Amino acid sequence: MTDLEYLDKAEQLLLAVEQCCDRLNDDVDADIDAQRVGGLVTLVFPNKTQIVINQQKPLHEIWLAAKAGGFHYKFDGQCWKDTKGSGEFFENLSRFASAQGGLPLTFTAKLT
Template sequence: MTDLEFMDLAEKLLLAVERSCDDINEASDADIDNQRSGGMITLTFPNRTQIVINLQKPLHEIWMAARSGGYHYRYDGSSWQDTKGEGEFFACLSRAASLQAGIPLTFAG
C-alpha cells in the first residue's frame, strides 16, 4: 500500500468515526464529545474517560488507546484488523466505547 492509499483509507475511517459519534449523540444520551486534530480524534465521555484514535503513517497503521488497552490496526484489503487478532476496528471501538460510556454503543464504517 502506498502512503496515498493509506491516507485515503485512513481518512475514510476517521470520517466514519466522526459520523458515528454524531449519529450516536442524536439517537441516545451518550453525549460523546469528539475533537479532531489532523490525523487524531479524541472521544471524551461524560465520565471524562477518553478514547484516542490516531494515524501512524510510517507504519500504515491506525492506533487506538482506550481504558481497555492500546490497539494497532492494519488494512487487510477489506477492513482494518487488529495486528494481535483482537478483531475489526469498528467492532473493537464499539466494545471499548460501550464499556467507557456504560451503555451499548455501535460505531460503523
C-alpha cells in the same frame, strides 16, 4: 498499499468515527465529545474517560488507546484488523466505547 491509499483509507476511518459520534449523540444521547486535530480523534465520554484514535503514517496503521489498552490496526484490503489478532477496528471500538460510555454504542465503517 501506497502512502496515498493509506491516507485515503485512514481518513475514511476517522470520518466514520466522527459521523458515528454525531449519530450516537442524536439517537441515544450518548454525549460523546469527538475532538479532531489532524490525524487524531479523541472521544471524551461524560465520565471524562477518553478513547484516542490516531494515524501512524510511517507504519500505515491506525492506533487506538482505550481503558482496555492500546491496539494497532492495519488495513487488510477489506477492513482494519488488529495486528495481534484481537479483531476488527469498529467492533472493538464499539465494545470499548460501550464499556466507557456506560451504554450500548455501535460504531461502523459506513459513511453517511
